Every structure is written in C-alpha cells, then in structure tokens.
Amino acid sequence: MTALDPTTAQLPAQPKGGTPRSGQHTRLWAALLALPTGWMVAFFLSSMVIVVLLSFGRTQADGQPVFSTRLDNYAQLWDPLYLRLFLRSVSYAVATTAICAVLAYPVAYVVALHGGRRKNLLIAAIVVPFFASYLIRMYAWSALLSDDGLVNSLIVRLHLGGGVQFLNTPYAVIGGLVYGYVVFMILPVYAALERMDTSLIEAGKDLYHGPWRTFWSVTLPATRAGLFGGVLLVFLPALGDFVSAQLLGGPKTFMIGNLIQQQFLEGQNWPLGSAMTVAMMIGLTVIMVGYLRATATRSREAS
Amino acid sequence: MSLLHHTSDDAGLATAAPAVSLRGLTKSFGRDTVVDHLDLDIGKGEFFSLLGPSGCGKTTTLRMIAGFSDPSEGSIMVGGKNVTATPPHRRDVNTVFQSYALFEHLDVRGNVGFGLRRKGIDRRAIGQRVGEALELVQLADRAGSRPAELSGGQRQRVALARALVNRPQVLLLDEPLAALDLKLRRAMQVELKAIQREVDITFLFVTHDQDEALSMSDRIAIMNNGVIEQCGRPEDVYESPTSVFAAGFIGTSNLMPGTYADGSVAVCDGLRIPVPAGHGLGGGEQVSVAVRPEKIWLSELTPDMVRVPGTVVSSSYHGATTQYLVAIAPEVTLTVLEQNLPRMSPEDRWTPGSRVELGWLPEHAVLLR
Amino acid sequence: MSARSRRVERRPAVAVAVTVVFFAWLYLPIAAVVLFSFNSVKSLSTFRGFSTRWYADFVHDADLVTSLVASIGIAAVSAVGALVLGTMLALGLSRIRSRTGRAVGAVTLLPLVTPEIVTGVAALLLFTGVGLKLSLVTVTLAEITFSIAYVTVIVRGRLAAMSTEVEEAARDLGCTPWQALRLVTLPTLVPALLGAGLLVFALVFDDFVLAFFTTGVSPQPLPVRIYSSIRFGVSPAINAVGTVMLVLSALVMVLALIVPRLWGRKSSSLDLITGA
Structure with a gap:
C-alpha cells in the first residue's frame, strides 16, 4: 500500500462546507430557466386560466364580457345543434386522419426505401410547401374548385359533365384538411420506415408471399410508433381547424373552430366561446387519453 | 523544448x-x-x-x-x-x-x-x-x-x-x-x-x-x-497479488482454495500444496493458493519444484503458446501456458487424457486470504 | 449487386403511382396560384397571356405592402425572441433533473399539442383582460409564446446528441460555467439555432390563426389581410401576394434545411423535423 506522507496525512479529511461548484452550476441553469418559464406562465398558462374562468362568465347588456360563476354557458352547449356540430367535427377529423394515414404510407415508403440519394431532396420537397402559407394554399384550392374555377372549366371543356359543385361539401373540407396536415403524418411514418430494418420486409416477403400481407404483418407493426405519432399530430390540429371549412365549406360543413371563431369575432359572446373552447379541450383530452391508453396497451402487447 | x-x-x-x-x-x-x-x-x-x-x-x-x-x-x-x-x-x-x-x-x-x-x-x-x-x-x-x-x-x-x-x-x-x-x-x-x-x-x-x-x-x-x-x-x-480479486483481475490466475495447516494447503483429500513461509497463519484458515499459468511446468521439472499429478482435459494451440487445462482434483482444474519452443515439434504437445506431472517453484505460489 | 439489394429495389408500382399523384396534388394549387398571378386577365380558369399587372397592383397597394413589411417584422422579432427564450429553456431543462424541471418541460411543450384556435382565443382573452391594445405587438407576443416550444424541441435534440464531456472539457480548460456555455456550448449549437430560427421565421410569417385572433385593426399581418380580401371575393391580386408569400417562405424553409447542413455537416433541422 501507499506510504502516507506524514505532512499531508494530518490534513482534515472532512467535507468542505457544502458543494460550491455544483451549487454555482445549478444556479446558472435555474437562472436560465427563470425567464422563459416566467414568460410561459405569463403568456400561456395564465391565458388558459382566463379562458376557463371566462367560460363561467356572462355578457353584460353593453356587450362586455365579465367574470362570474354561472354554468349557463355550458348548459347552452347541451343543444342538439352544437352536439351535431361537435360530432361532425370529430368525424371530419377522424376521416382526415384516416385518409392521411392511407396516403402517407405509400409516399413515405417510396421515399424511404426507393428514394436513393434523392431521399432528402424528396422529403424537403414535401416539407417546404407545408410550411408555406396554409392560408394561401387553402385559398388556392377554393379558387381551383370554385364553380367557375380551373377544375370545373376543364371538366366542361373536356365534356366530362356539366360541372361539379365541389365547394360547400364535406369532401372539399376534408380534402382541405388532408392537404393541410398530411405532412404531419408523412414525417413520423417516414422516420419510422427509415429506422426499420429492411431485411424484415424481405423476410416477410418470403414468409407471407405478396406485398399486402407483408405490409399488414411486418411493415405496419414495425412502424406503429410513427403511425401513432402521426395520428396525434394530424388529429389535434384538424379538429380545431376553421380555415378549411371557412374557405372550402359553408354553414352546412362548419366545424367547432368556426363556431368558436364566430363567438369571438362575430357573435361577440366571449363567455360562450370560452365554454366552447373548454368543452373542445375536454373532449380532445378525453379522446387523447383514450387513444394513448389504447396504443400503449397495443405496443406493450406487441413487444 | x-x-x-x-x-x-x-x-x-x-x-x-x-x-x-x-x-x-x-x-x-x-x-x-x-x-x-x-x-x-x-x-x-x-x-x-x-x-x-x-x-x-x-x-x-x-x-x-x-x-x-x-x-x-x-x-x-x-x-x-x-x-x-x-x-x-x-x-x-x-x-x-x-x-x-x-x-x-x-x-x-x-x-x-x-x-x-x-x-x-x-x-x-x-x-x-x-x-x-x-x-x-x-x-x-x-x-x-x-x-x-x-x-x-x-x-x-x-x-x-x-x-x-x-x-x-x-x-x-x-x-x-x-x-x-x-x-x-x-x-x-x-x-x-x-x-x-x-x-x-x-x-x-x-x-x-x-x-x-x-x-x-x-x-x-x-x-x-x-x-x-x-x-x-x-x-x-x-x-505477488495480495488478494483473490487482484490475482484474478490482472492476468489469469489458478486459484486453489483449501485449508491451511503446517506450511501447506489442503485442497482436497490427498492433495496438499506447500506454500512459502512468512504469512503468519496458525492453521485451520480457509485460504487460496494462486499460481500463474506460465509459471507451471509440464516437463523438465527440477527437484526443488512443487509437484502435482494431473490429467490433461483439453489443449488449445495459440501460436506462440499452447494452453492446457489440467485437472488435479475433481473440483480443481489448472490452466497451464507452455511456450512453443523451437525444439518442440507438434508431437510433443500433450493430448487430452494424458497423465502429466505439473511443477512450479515454491516461490511462485502465492498465498491469498 | 447482392440478391438483397435487388429485392428491395423492385419498386411497388401502386405505391409509386400514389406518390406521383401525391406530388402532383401537392403542387397543383401552388402552381395554379403562381401561374394565374401572371395572367393578363382577371379569370382564374383561363390563362390569356403573361402580365405582371397584378404585381403592380400589389406594389401600389400601400396597405398590402405595409402588411407584408409588418409580417416580415413580426416573423423576425418572433424568431429572435423565441430563439433566445427557447434556447435558455432548452439549456436549463437539459441540466436540471428535478421534478419541477420536468414539470416545466412538459408545460412548455403544451402549445405544440394545443389546437391553434385555443391558443389564439386564450391570447385574445389575456391581452384584452390585462388591457393591452391589440396590435402588431400583441401578435408578436403571441407568436413568440407559440414558437418557444419549437426552438426548445430542436435545441434539446441537439443538446442530447452532445456529450456532457464537451462542457466538462471546457471547464477543465479554464472556463467558468458561464464561459463554458458562451464559448463552447452555444457555438456548438449554432447550426441548430440557425435552423430553428429560420423555421420559426417561416412559421410565424405564414401563420394566420394566431395573428387573426391577436391583431388590431391596422396595420394587419399579411395573412390576416389576405383573409379579409378573400372573403370579399377572389381576386388575381391575391395570387400575386400569395406568390410573393409562397416564394419568401419557401426560400426561408429551404435555408432552414440547408444552412445547418452546410455549417455543421452533421445535423440539419430536417433530421430534427423527421426525427431521423
């Protein structure tokens, strides 16, 4: 063993009053956190609290919203008209999500497994337009699909029929939603396909014969996480969207988003709008928790 | 500089x-x-x-x-x-x-x-x-x-x-x-x-x-x-490892556990391994004897060596050396590393089943507590 | 070529067909906007000849130009603001492992999973509640709040890929914790920060919903301005404005994808977007 030097051996062997270094460090990180946390509390959390509070409020005779403790707004929501609209919104969002998934798989598959060196370029070609103005793209569809728009004039000119009414139909609204949000499905599915071991697919082809059965029994389970993520990323914004229904639809196809928007910027009934917003968030949370539970169980069973 | x-x-x-x-x-x-x-x-x-x-x-x-x-x-x-x-x-x-x-x-x-x-x-x-x-x-x-x-x-x-x-x-x-x-x-x-x-x-x-x-x-x-x-x-x-851990962690060590008595360690019935003096043990302690594989000889043993009979269990050729596993007791197998010297032909190597006599110099055996 | 790669390279015809149609569908409306912005007549169904009259209309519409400038300003300020706050947040969160730290981390991600209309409504109520007059300032405040999460996610991704030993090495070589952050951690993050900043710029520049709820009467951000003119009927001038917007945001997005790659060679925000 090491011989102890007598001069140093007498040094006190005890902790040196606390932990100065890590203390200094933790303070730095805490200081970094303070400002953004304060910001989020001031501008995000507090705004959410106000929405919840105002949902119990009322509108004064002069149109001013004031805080109160009434349940009137929620009672008002329990109206067949609103319930139908809520169900319509959910069904549009579900349809949008399903179509996005069906569309995303072949596209992501081709890019991920057959994209070769242009893989990144192709993904960029998908991403770039989606981050370009959603409003302009919705407007473009409304111009293209209008009764005297390009699509209809082509139909007439090619003698395919007497023109089709696209706008103001659920198809147009759902189509707009798909167009608006499909990228949020493609990206996670693409990432999952990228990570997937392609030898699995080959093994599947040997085992199951035929691409369809291989897809169902190999590719889909292997990319489940990406699909689940994409479903969330599409469903959430689609349910709250109001631009697609505003520009491509009409009153018959309005969604919750249009209703809320009306309360705030046209109807000027903010307390009712707040209650609708809270109700939508509650509905969303319930759907999401149910969905997350279901997918979590499914993933556990799979592994 | x-x-x-x-x-x-x-x-x-x-x-x-x-x-x-x-x-x-x-x-x-x-x-x-x-x-x-x-x-x-x-x-x-x-x-x-x-x-x-x-x-x-x-x-x-x-x-x-x-x-x-x-x-x-x-x-x-x-x-x-x-x-x-x-x-x-x-x-x-x-x-x-x-x-x-x-x-x-x-x-x-x-x-x-x-x-x-x-x-x-x-x-x-x-x-x-x-x-x-x-x-x-x-x-x-x-x-x-x-x-x-x-x-x-x-x-x-x-x-x-x-x-x-x-x-x-x-x-x-x-x-x-x-x-x-x-x-x-x-x-x-x-x-x-x-x-x-x-x-x-x-x-x-x-x-x-x-x-x-x-x-x-x-x-x-x-x-x-x-x-x-x-x-x-x-x-x-x-x-000279001073603990079983040190002996095992650095290099390969043959550990023979047993009971110490009168200058030797009883590994099992009929097998007593002499160990160098100067350890201050009284007798009856559970100890281990450690010998490095390359310190064990299989041939050309000298009179001052500790000798133990054994049976070759396996041999594997490693180019410069040949490694043998030799059983010296039902529970005790030693690893032996032999140099493949120029004067040795492949036929000189022991084959599994051969009866051999192992030997090492007493100072190469280390007593571990 | 091995049997393995040959097998994978046989292209699934249906999927390829879907992909081709997908890309056509993706770019059809964009192409239409750009094409008809150069149409010499007002029609949106027949192209009669090349003209830049709608761009001239746009340039001479002081209102639209003000809105464009306003939108660029909002996007730039928001990008800087979100970058500063989001990076601080990411750095703090990556080092603090307490329960409060995790809670803060979860809260900051909430804007990402909240439908934008909810964020917009909430921001509107907050600003009117505290008596802030709705203006470009309120739009910017709301956009920063909404964008912090994007920056945080991207920067945390980069930080997670960075060995903690790098910061220790800086301290080992004489840096105080603050110097280590300034001289090593932040410079290492530069590519990710550039990517995140450009991404936020593009998102904010194009954002309609939040701006719609939080803007005042005049001047309005460009998307809000376009929205109100669309409601009064389709006009070819909108095509010109739209084309300008599309080109600008596409340019910024392309930069957001390319710059980090050129800079760091290793990571790009594309990887962060795709999670690859």
Whole structure:
C-alpha cells in the first residue's frame, strides 16, 4: 500500500462546507430557466386560466364580457345543434386522419426505401410547401374548385359533365384538411420506415408471399410508433381547424373552430366561446387519453 | 523544448509534495458508496494507473480530482495545494476524456490553444506552444482541420495535445484508448508512454484494460468496490497479488482454495500444496493458493519444484503458446501456458487424457486470504 | 449487386403511382396560384397571356405592402425572441433533473399539442383582460409564446446528441460555467439555432390563426389581410401576394434545411423535423 506522507496525512479529511461548484452550476441553469418559464406562465398558462374562468362568465347588456360563476354557458352547449356540430367535427377529423394515414404510407415508403440519394431532396420537397402559407394554399384550392374555377372549366371543356359543385361539401373540407396536415403524418411514418430494418420486409416477403400481407404483418407493426405519432399530430390540429371549412365549406360543413371563431369575432359572446373552447379541450383530452391508453396497451402487447 | 520542463518558481515545493494526494476520499450517492475512504499518493512525474472493472469507482475518483464531482468526504491535494473546494477551471489538472470531447466548432489549432487562451497568455506564445504540442502528437499538418475531418486516432491525439499544452501538474486520462481499435490501441500505448517521459508530467490513467496498465504504468492501483485492493509496480502487482480479486483481475490466475495447516494447503483429500513461509497463519484458515499459468511446468521439472499429478482435459494451440487445462482434483482444474519452443515439434504437445506431472517453484505460489 | 439489394429495389408500382399523384396534388394549387398571378386577365380558369399587372397592383397597394413589411417584422422579432427564450429553456431543462424541471418541460411543450384556435382565443382573452391594445405587438407576443416550444424541441435534440464531456472539457480548460456555455456550448449549437430560427421565421410569417385572433385593426399581418380580401371575393391580386408569400417562405424553409447542413455537416433541422 501507499506510504502516507506524514505532512499531508494530518490534513482534515472532512467535507468542505457544502458543494460550491455544483451549487454555482445549478444556479446558472435555474437562472436560465427563470425567464422563459416566467414568460410561459405569463403568456400561456395564465391565458388558459382566463379562458376557463371566462367560460363561467356572462355578457353584460353593453356587450362586455365579465367574470362570474354561472354554468349557463355550458348548459347552452347541451343543444342538439352544437352536439351535431361537435360530432361532425370529430368525424371530419377522424376521416382526415384516416385518409392521411392511407396516403402517407405509400409516399413515405417510396421515399424511404426507393428514394436513393434523392431521399432528402424528396422529403424537403414535401416539407417546404407545408410550411408555406396554409392560408394561401387553402385559398388556392377554393379558387381551383370554385364553380367557375380551373377544375370545373376543364371538366366542361373536356365534356366530362356539366360541372361539379365541389365547394360547400364535406369532401372539399376534408380534402382541405388532408392537404393541410398530411405532412404531419408523412414525417413520423417516414422516420419510422427509415429506422426499420429492411431485411424484415424481405423476410416477410418470403414468409407471407405478396406485398399486402407483408405490409399488414411486418411493415405496419414495425412502424406503429410513427403511425401513432402521426395520428396525434394530424388529429389535434384538424379538429380545431376553421380555415378549411371557412374557405372550402359553408354553414352546412362548419366545424367547432368556426363556431368558436364566430363567438369571438362575430357573435361577440366571449363567455360562450370560452365554454366552447373548454368543452373542445375536454373532449380532445378525453379522446387523447383514450387513444394513448389504447396504443400503449397495443405496443406493450406487441413487444 | 519548453514543453519539457515546468518553469514555475516553486519548484522546490513541488518536488517535496506528491503530485496528487487523496485522504479519506469518499463519494456516496444516497446509500451507495462508490469511492470508499481512498488514501493515495502519486509522485511527481509518475505514470500511475487506476485499474479496475467498470463500476469500481475509478472514473468517479478521476472526476473528483478534476473537480466535476464533489467528494462526500475527504480531501484532494494537487501539488501540495488543497483543491477539494476549488472549481475545475481553477485546478492545475487537465483531462483527456473518453469521448475526446473536442470542440466541433473550432479547428485543431483552436482546440489545442483553448486552455492557453483562457489563461490569457499572449498570442505569439500560444501559437508557439500549440505548434510544439501538435508536433509532440505528430499532428502539425492537421492544425487547420475540423475535428469532424479527423480519424479516431487523430482526435485522440488532439485531445491529448489540448490537455498537455497547459502543462498541468497532473494529466488525468479517462480510458482514452477505449474507443480505438486493437492495433491502434497498442501503438498509442507505446506512444503515450513515450510522450509522458518526454513531457515529464504526472499521468493518472484510468483503465479497465490490464494490458494497458501493465505495459505503461510506473505504478498500478487495482480498484474494486470503491477501495484500492493493491497498489504497486506492475511486476509486483502481477507476481505477488495480495488478494483473490487482484490475482484474478490482472492476468489469469489458478486459484486453489483449501485449508491451511503446517506450511501447506489442503485442497482436497490427498492433495496438499506447500506454500512459502512468512504469512503468519496458525492453521485451520480457509485460504487460496494462486499460481500463474506460465509459471507451471509440464516437463523438465527440477527437484526443488512443487509437484502435482494431473490429467490433461483439453489443449488449445495459440501460436506462440499452447494452453492446457489440467485437472488435479475433481473440483480443481489448472490452466497451464507452455511456450512453443523451437525444439518442440507438434508431437510433443500433450493430448487430452494424458497423465502429466505439473511443477512450479515454491516461490511462485502465492498465498491469498 | 447482392440478391438483397435487388429485392428491395423492385419498386411497388401502386405505391409509386400514389406518390406521383401525391406530388402532383401537392403542387397543383401552388402552381395554379403562381401561374394565374401572371395572367393578363382577371379569370382564374383561363390563362390569356403573361402580365405582371397584378404585381403592380400589389406594389401600389400601400396597405398590402405595409402588411407584408409588418409580417416580415413580426416573423423576425418572433424568431429572435423565441430563439433566445427557447434556447435558455432548452439549456436549463437539459441540466436540471428535478421534478419541477420536468414539470416545466412538459408545460412548455403544451402549445405544440394545443389546437391553434385555443391558443389564439386564450391570447385574445389575456391581452384584452390585462388591457393591452391589440396590435402588431400583441401578435408578436403571441407568436413568440407559440414558437418557444419549437426552438426548445430542436435545441434539446441537439443538446442530447452532445456529450456532457464537451462542457466538462471546457471547464477543465479554464472556463467558468458561464464561459463554458458562451464559448463552447452555444457555438456548438449554432447550426441548430440557425435552423430553428429560420423555421420559426417561416412559421410565424405564414401563420394566420394566431395573428387573426391577436391583431388590431391596422396595420394587419399579411395573412390576416389576405383573409379579409378573400372573403370579399377572389381576386388575381391575391395570387400575386400569395406568390410573393409562397416564394419568401419557401426560400426561408429551404435555408432552414440547408444552412445547418452546410455549417455543421452533421445535423440539419430536417433530421430534427423527421426525427431521423
């Protein structure tokens, strides 16, 4: 063993009053956190609290919203008209999500497994337009699909029929939603396909014969996480969207988003709008928790 | 070359005090004690290795000396100065990290000169010292490269130069060769040792690789469960292990457990192995006898050897050597390593089933408690 | 070529067909907007000849130009603001492992999973509640709040890929914690920060919903301005404005994808977007 030097051996062997270094460090990180946390509390959390509070409020005779403790707004929501609209919104969002998934798989598959060196370029070609103005793209569809728009004039000119009414139909609204949000499905599915071991697919082809059965029994389970993520990323914004229904639809196809928007910027009934917003968030949370539970169980069973 | 020598005025003091001394150094995480009351002195200019399996506390010890981790108890002295409460940037030690931890946004020159710039040394001196350091690690031609453009071995050299250029009292190396492939690792072992001699800086080298520790170190401390099992020169640690763990961790050891009585150990009925005297045992203690595989002979036994009969269980050819497993008792099998000498033909090798007589010199048997 | 790669390279015809149609569908409306912005007549169904009259209309519409400038300003300020706050947040969160730290981390991600209309409504109520007059300032405040999460996610991704030993190396070589952050961590993050900043710029520049709820009467951000003119009927001038917007945001997005790649060679925000 090491011989102890007598001069140093007498040094006190005890902790040196606390932990100065890590203390200094933790303070730095805490200081970094303070400002953004304060910001989020001031501008995000507090705004959410106000929405919840105002949902119990009322509108004064002069149109001013004031805080109160009434349940009137929620009672008002329990109206067949609103319930139908809520169900319509959910069904549009579900349809949008399903179509996005069906569309995303072949596209992501081709890019991920057959994209070769242009893989990144192709993904960029998908991403770039989606981050370009959603409003302009919705407007473009409304111009293209209008009764005297390009699509209809082509139909007439090619003698395919007497023109089709696209706008103001659920198809147009759902189509707009798909167009608006499909990228949020493609990206996670693409990432999952990228990570997937392609030898699995080959093994599947040997085992199951035929691409369809291989897809169902190999590719889909292997990319489940990406699909689940994409479903969330599409469903959430689609349910709250109001631009697609505003520009491509009409009153018959309005969604919750249009209703809320009306309360705030046209109807000027903010307390009712707040209650609708809270109700939508509650509905969303319930759907999401149910969905997350279901997918979590499914993933556990799979592994 | 100015890298070679410290220019500090307190050279007298520095030679008096060890480069590093640890007293009662302890680190606990909750109930887990990772480093347990470590006492250690590392001399100036020494190449010292902390050797042990992962989780033995060697890296934690290194991190406490560097200042990244606060000791729960005990003190750390570097060059005679108590640095237990000193933050890492004011300690006169530098570290070569396992992941190299190069700064990707700086080129090689910028990386190596980083520490000197922090010290506020003037530009021309920095340029010169960086040049010398790059010369030392043979990377002068890559001064303008980004770390991303370098190979693993080159990155490793940059990390070494970046630490050495500051001429620290102690250089801490945290498994710096672990990420290199075997061939490069061997080459770097030789080079690292040569560099250490040239710069004459104390190296504290942490590794789990016994070959590395044996071939480079002036002294080795074998760590296990937060304590030093044994500390000494490589040959002492290898030849005279003082614990079962030390014997097993460095090299291969044949351990024969048994009961001590009258100068020999009873391994089983009818098999007593004589051991050297001077251990102060009274009799009846449970002990182990350890003999290194290459210390056991299978032929040309001399009269002064301890002899044990056995049966060859298996033999495997390793080019320079042949390794045999020989059963000497129902529960005891020894590994024997025999040189394949020029005068030996393949027919001379023992085949499984052969009855053989093993022999070793009494002083090659180590008694372990 | 091995049997393995040959097998994978046989392209699934249906999937390829879907992909081709997908890309056509993706770019059809964009192409239409750009094409008809150069139409010499007002029609949106027949192209009669090349003209830049709608661009001239746009340039001479002081209102639209003000809105364009306003939108660029909002996007730039928001990008800087979100970058500063989001990076601080990411750095703090990556180092603090306490329960409060995790809670803060979860809260900051909430805007990402909240439908934008909810964020917009909430911001409107907050600003009117505390008596802030709705203006470009309120739009910017709301956009920053919404964008912090994007920056945080991207920067945390980069930080997670960075060895903690890099920061220790900086301290080992004489840096105080603050110097280590300034001289090593932040410079290493530069490519990710550039990517994140450009991404936020593009998102905010194009954002309609939040701006719609939080803007005052005049001047309005460009998307809000376009929205109100669309409601009064389709006009070819909108095509010109739209084309300008599309080109600008596409340019910024392309930069967001390319710059980090050129800079760091290793990571790009594309990887962060795709999670690859």
